[in-house]
Amino acid sequence: MTSRTATVTWTAANARRTARQGLVSPGGGTPAEVVAALPAAHAQVLSAAELSVGLRATDLTRTDVRGALWKDRTLVKTFGPRGTVHLLPMAELPLWTGALSALPTGRNPFAKDARMTPEQVETVLAAIGDALTGAELTADELSDAVVERAGALSLIH
Structure with missing residues (x-):
């Protein structure tokens, strides 16, 4: 039995990542589905998150993102990766809460x-x-x- 290994280049890895995140060819889906593919949208500034989600889907507007966040509650704005504010899919909140709670405490990034x-x-x-x-x-x-x-x-x- 022979084993073959593939070499992945930075170019190929970046191409796959941008394609999977809807930046090569924006797709469809709800704001929550788009955010789940990221797997989170940085939202320290909400308008930046709205733009980030909107760029990845053909028919989403900032109103759709706000509706998912404040009306439909399919997105949640909370502290996420790196301890900064992100939009996360509400359906994945238990997963994120569990994962983020496993991070070591005691490290505070602030002076x-x-x-x-x-x-x-x-x-x-x-x-x-x-x-x-x-x-x-x-x-x-x-x-x-x-x-x-x-x-x-x-x-x-």
């Missing part, structure tokens, strides 16, 4: 001076809970409400 103390974290969490009790707030309104309740905490300690 020490950019972190809150445990006491500051508790103060902010209490302020968030208080602000959201019986209220529906935008992110900006929540931010203002937390500062109002917790004060402008110094993050440098």
Whole structure:
């Protein structure tokens, strides 16, 4: 029995990746199906995620992506790979949650001076809970409400 091995070049690997992710020839599908093929869409800036998903499908608009996220709930915006905000397919959220929870903790990518103390974290969490009790707030309104309740905490300690 003889064994044959194939050599994969960078060019071939990149060509396969771009084709599988719908960048060579955009296909069809729902926003969740497109995101699942990526397997996540970077969404630190939502408009960038909308563009990323829209480029990979022939008939999707940013309204479709927003509908999948906020109305249909087939996408979820959360911390994903690399600890940054991504769109993930809602159907795959348990898989991602399990995988991401297996990452080592204790590594914090932020400088020490950019972190809150445990006491500051508790103060902010209490302020968030208080602000959201019986209220529906935008992110900006929540931010203002937390500062109002917790004060402008110094993050440098």
